[in-house]
Amino acid sequence: MASFEKKLYDFEAIPPQQVWDNIREDLQDEKVTNLYNRKKSKTYYFAIAAASLVIIFIGSYFIKIKNIQKTNPGVASNKTISPEKMKDSMMVNQKILESIIHNPKEKQEIVANDLSAINLPKKYITVAGPEGQPVKISPKAATLIIAADNEFPPKPVWSKKISKWQKIMLSSTVSPTSAGLADLIEIASVNDKIE
Amino acid sequence: MTATGNHIPSESDLIKGCIEGNPEMQKLLYDLYSSKMYGVCLRYAENAEDANDVMQEGFIKVYRSLPKFRSEGSFEGWIRRIFVNTSIEHYRKKTKKYNITEVQENTIEDNELSALDSLATKDILNIINELSPGYKQVFNLHVVEGYSHKEIAEILGITEGTSKSQLARAKGVLKKIIETRTSSNKSDE
Numbered sequence: 001m002a003s004f005e006k007k008l009y010d011f012e013a014i015p016p017q018q019v020w021d022n023i024r025e026d027l028q029d030e031k032v033t034n035l036y037n038r039k040k041s042k043t044y045y046f047a048i049a050a051a052s053l054v055i056i057f058i059g060s061y062f063i064k065i066k067n068i069q070k071t072n073p074g075v076a077s078n079k080t081i082s083p084e085k086m087k088d089s090m091m092v093n094q095k096i097l098e099s100i101i102h103n104p105k106e107k108q109e110i111v112a113n114d115l116s117a118i119n120l121p122k123k124y125i126t127v128a129g130p131e132g133q134p135v136k137i138s139p140k141a142a143t144l145i146i147a148a149d150n151e152f153p154p155k156p157v158w159s160k161k162i163s164k165w166q167k168i169m170l171s172s173t174v175s176p177t178s179a180g181l182a183d184l185i186e187i188a189s190v191n192d193k194i195e
Numbered sequence: 196m197t198a199t200g201n202h203i204p205s206e207s208d209l210i211k212g213c214i215e216g217n218p219e220m221q222k223l224l225y226d227l228y229s230s231k232m233y234g235v236c237l238r239y240a241e242n243a244e245d246a247n248d249v250m251q252e253g254f255i256k257v258y259r260s261l262p263k264f265r266s267e268g269s270f271e272g273w274i275r276r277i278f279v280n281t282s283i284e285h286y287r288k289k290t291k292k293y294n295i296t297e298v299q300e301n302t303i304e305d306n307e308l309s310a311l312d313s314l315a316t317k318d319i320l321n322i323i324n325e326l327s328p329g330y331k332q333v334f335n336l337h338v339v340e341g342y343s344h345k346e347i348a349e350i351l352g353i354t355e356g357t358s359k360s361q362l363a364r365a366k367g368v369l370k371k372i373i374e375t376r377t378s379s380n381k382s383d384e
Contacts, residue, residue, distance in 0.1 A: 004311035004319050008339045011234035011316050019233075019247050020225055023254050024218070031216050 090131055096165045146182045206270055214261050232278045238335050239282035253281040286328055310373045322372050330365035337362050
């Protein structure tokens with residue numbers, strides 16, 4: 001015979017059906033609450049992430065615009081050229097122009113050429129650069145630019161430099177021109193003579 | 196995960212299913228342990244209504260605490276502990292504070308209660324239910340569940356001495372009840 005302690009320990013009884021019904025209801029309520037909280041938290045975090053992205057995007061856009069206006073007040077309205085691009089382009093132009101003017105090798109080649117047929121300007125002439133900036137060209141530099149068009153003597157380096165500069169000039173949206181650089185100088189030279 | 200036909204999922208699958216909120220697994224867990232745990236609830240509760248409340252509260256606690264279960268000990272033992280604790284908490288909530296008077300420990304030997312062995316479980320339970328809730332708790336915890344007085348003191352928030360004296364008094368009351376029943380049975384004959 002089992003002891004009363006054992007009998008009590010192993011005692012089992014069937015609970016009323018109502019107990020399980022209540023437990024099931026509690027579990028369902030809990031499940032719904034958990035789902036709602038999970039959904040709520042997901043939506044909440046998505047909204048925060050989306051709002052943050054929008055703020056970052058708008059903020060960076062305005063900062064960029066402000067920087068452009070600060071660095072280039074005159075070109076502020078021109079939204080197609082970034083300040084970095086503009087700066088690079090101007091530096092390239094400056095280098096090409098300097099190399100044209102100060103290259104002794106090129107100068108010697110020009111000396112060998114027949115300069116009598118060229119209309120040479122007598123003083124500094126001013127033309128519009130690719131960014132619309134005024135570019136002063138000395139009579140000497142003008143001579144070199146015009147001489148670049150002559151096929152003899154052959155000047156591969158010189159012609160390449162001038163051609164590059166011409167391309168920059170023609171692709172410029174700020175100071176569009178259908179004329180080549182040599183043409184501009186010749187026109188300026190004619191004007192100079194008339195004056 | 197489903198419990199189809201006669202296929203009973205393993206304990207770990209059952210626990211996993213309940214954690215995932217699978218209603219079928221939750222019902223299966225209830226079916227497996229409800230009768231045993233209702234027995235525990237009836238032993239501690241004052242009446243069937245209280246036992247039903249503890250039963251409901253206990254199972255909700257089990258489902259919520261399942262992620263914390265580390266398969267180190269017996270799963271049934273773990274569930275039983277939750278029910279014992281819930282029963283005690285329920286009683287505490289109900290009474291808020293109950294007076295426990297420390298009495299001198301009577302030296303009632305367990306063999307004096309051996310008369311209970313010959314009784315049916317239902318009758319034993321009826322006798323136990325005649326004890327006051329405080330006595331019943333200590334009696335159940337020590338004699339039936341096997342907790343030490345130190346453990347009982349921690350669970351109930353009393354001193355070890357009080358636990359001992361409560362038990363002694365409970366045994367004294369039980370002895371009297373058994374004697375009364377025995378004498379009334381003899382007079383009936």
